[in-house]
Amino acid sequence: MNKRISAVILSLVITITLCGCPTQPPEDETGLTSSSSGFTNNEPEDSTTLGGMYNPPPDDNFVPYIPLEHDMRDISSMELVKEIKAGWNLGNTLDATGGSGLSSEWSWGNPRTTYSMMMVIKEAGFDSVRVPVSWGKHMDENYIIDPDWLDRVEEVVGYVLANDMYCILNTHHERWLFPNEENEAQNTEQLIAIWEQLSERFADYNEKLIFEGMNEPRWFGAPNEWNGGTAEAWGVVNRLNAAFVETVRASGGNNEIRHLMIVTYAASSERRAMEALEIPENDDKIIVSIHAYTPWAFALNAGGGGKWSATAQGSTTPIIELFENIKELYLDKGIPVILGETGARDKDNLDFRVEWTKYYFTMAREYGVPCYWWDNGSFTGSGEVFGIFNRRELIWRYPEIKDAIMGV
Numbered sequence: 001m002n003k004r005i006s007a008v009i010l011s012l013v014i015t016i017t018l019c020g021c022p023t024q025p026p027e028d029e030t031g032l033t034s035s036s037s038g039f040t041n042n043e044p045e046d047s048t049t050l051g052g053m054y055n056p057p058p059d060d061n062f063v064p065y066i067p068l069e070h071d072m073r074d075i076s077s078m079e080l081v082k083e084i085k086a087g088w089n090l091g092n093t094l095d096a097t098g099g100s101g102l103s104s105e106w107s108w109g110n111p112r113t114t115y116s117m118m119m120v121i122k123e124a125g126f127d128s129v130r131v132p133v134s135w136g137k138h139m140d141e142n143y144i145i146d147p148d149w150l151d152r153v154e155e156v157v158g159y160v161l162a163n164d165m166y167c168i169l170n171t172h173h174e175r176w177l178f179p180n181e182e183n184e185a186q187n188t189e190q191l192i193a194i195w196e197q198l199s200e201r202f203a204d205y206n207e208k209l210i211f212e213g214m215n216e217p218r219w220f221g222a223p224n225e226w227n228g229g230t231a232e233a234w235g236v237v238n239r240l241n242a243a244f245v246e247t248v249r250a251s252g253g254n255n256e257i258r259h260l261m262i263v264t265y266a267a268s269s270e271r272r273a274m275e276a277l278e279i280p281e282n283d284d285k286i287i288v289s290i291h292a293y294t295p296w297a298f299a300l301n302a303g304g305g306g307k308w309s310a311t312a313q314g315s316t317t318p319i320i321e322l323f324e325n326i327k328e329l330y331l332d333k334g335i336p337v338i339l340g341e342t343g344a345r346d347k348d349n350l351d352f353r354v355e356w357t358k359y360y361f362t363m364a365r366e367y368g369v370p371c372y373w374w375d376n377g378s379f380t381g382s383g384e385v386f387g388i389f390n391r392r393e394l395i396w397r398y399p400e401i402k403d404a405i406m407g408v
Contacts, residue, residue, distance in 0.1 A: 011286045028188070064162070070206045070208070077286060081337075087129065089129075090156070094131060101148065101260065109219070114159070118163045130167075130212075131167060131169050135171055166208050170215055188243050210258070214237075217265065242278070260285060269322055286335070288338070289340050300384075308355060325368045339364065339369055353401060
């Protein structure tokens, strides 16, 4: 423990050399696939971020998070989810797959994460941060995670928890994960290896650290990649979810009662994908993870319209149907849900985005479903422009959207 604390403190005072970074990942990891259900692979297209690593300001107020000083509460996931008001995604950062080693963190153009960033997120009213992480790039042939990478992820998790926020830790942009029967054995082996190591590292952390087994497991490039999946895909995703839960539960420590998020195929909110999800029995610490950029034409589709109105039935019906389906399939059965990703991409339509955000997040709160804005740090360009927080300057680029999220 002392060694990790020393590493945290040391990292805050090292002067880091500025380096130029590309705004896009390699060619095979770019692009947006259109979707009738409104999901995104969250990988940069032709977009410009604030980009690049820089020398972060001193975090003079930072006190390292010490897990053993925080007791674990034994509460149900339904109780826990009620405590979360609104979440924010640290997108395109630890989940970036460019560069090598620790440089992956800023390889997609976002700056190196600091404690000060999490302070500003907390002060804005957010009480939870989702930390997407790509692990496959940082594993050897035996699926052992690079210890330096694991240390860095733990450091960032500590930034969130030290600000007394919930933290969701997941696996993200894992291109090796292709949930069909042909790849199932290898996928299961690697997924188990990841969660065995993460469970060991974070065994002493309390309930404020939530594990999310997968991000958007899907058939990359297939015609139905984003359209709810197939019976084969549903079955494999269900078995991968089960392997994740069993691995964490068997690891001991606080993981025996840790809150775990399981995902539908591609995190899809299509009804048939939600109906196909199998929920572990006799475990009251399971949360369903869904992503919903709804309605897709407005919130995500680059070619869709940029106007939205809370008084137009065509604008509101998809959102109402989304939450009614969630209520019927999960909430009414005592199964909590978190919308781990949502948002409305920038189409030079701020007023409409604010109106959408206020309506969407207000309705989500009425149903008891916490939502997490997908912030990929992108502000200009023709790609997925979802940034609302300027991490370099530690200011809100769009405070109107932040206030709408908070219900101000």
